[in-house]
Amino acid sequence: GEDVEQSLFLSVREGDSSVINCTYTDSSSTYLYWYKQEPGAGLQLLTYIFSNMDMKQDQRLTVLLNKKDKHLSLRIADTQTGDSAIYFCAESRPGGFKTIFGAGTRLFVKA
Amino acid sequence: DSGVTQTPKHLITATGQRVTLRCSPRSGDLSVYWYQQSLDQGLQFLIHYYNGEERAKGNILERFSAQQFPDLHSELNLSSLELGDSALYFCASSGTDQDTQYFGPGTRLTVL
Numbered sequence: 001g002e003d004v005e006q007s008l009f010l011s012v013r014e015g016d017s018s019v020i021n022c023t024y025t026d027s028s029s030t031y032l033y034w035y036k037q038e039p040g041a042g043l044q045l046l047t048y049i050f051s052n053m054d055m056k057q058d059q060r061l062t063v064l065l066n067k068k069d070k071h072l073s074l075r076i077a078d079t080q081t082g083d084s085a086i087y088f089c090a091e092s093r094p095g096g097f098k099t100i101f102g103a104g105t106r107l108f109v110k111a
Numbered sequence: 112d113s114g115v116t117q118t119p120k121h122l123i124t125a126t127g128q129r130v131t132l133r134c135s136p137r138s139g140d141l142s143v144y145w146y147q148q149s150l151d152q153g154l155q156f157l158i159h160y161y162n163g164e165e166r167a168k169g170n171i172l173e174r175f176s177a178q179q180f181p182d183l184h185s186e187l188n189l190s191s192l193e194l195g196d197s198a199l200y201f202c203a204s205s206g207t208d209q210d211t212q213y214f215g216p217g218t219r220l221t222v223l
Binding site: 044 | 216
């Protein structure tokens with residue numbers, strides 16, 4: 001199938017690390033993305049990783065890709081209340097113009 | 112700011128009516144995508160245009176149609192509106208076959 005799957009909710013305490021997980025189905029995916037959606041706003045591109053990479057780090061964000069298991073994760077270090085949002089995982093298929101989005105993981109950060 | 116603009120921000124209308132949502136892609140982007148986001152359905156891909164031509168269709172109802180104009184802006188037309196059409200409608204644009212999509216702020220449609 002075409003599914004990109006994510007857990008629906010994650011709750012963490014402020015200052016802890018958050019790990020949001022995603023599984024995808026197409027082993028030929030070229031790019032994998034993480035988007036953030038704050039309440040009432042559009043989707044903001046956070047980061048992306050090319051499929052021949054295992055890891056990408058950008059300040060507090062770390063993306064890990066396990067191609068064998070088709071598993072993508074987003075780690076947010078030192079999670080802040082401002083990180084509370086919905087996080088969408090997406091995969092891009094070869095040839096372009098076909099990106100599949102997951103249903104989104106709602107991250108709650110408790111002060 | 113993603114560079115993608117959408118108008119209007121909010122739209123309130125009645126059942127049976129017709130509305131048009133407008134999207135301007137980032138400068139230089141040839142692709143425009145439309146998505147519907149509702150509470151119970153999540154983010155649903157509707158349709159994709161590339162340089163004026165329809166490239167892909169997703170879960171778009173027959174009552175809905177879209178087009179992309181020569182200046183690359185796009186319009187999504189929603190007709191015979193029903194209560195269930197109330198949702199956020201997002202436009203996204205991309206420039207290359209890498210397909211990294213940049214989203215607009217959305218139009219919130221409320222059908223009463």
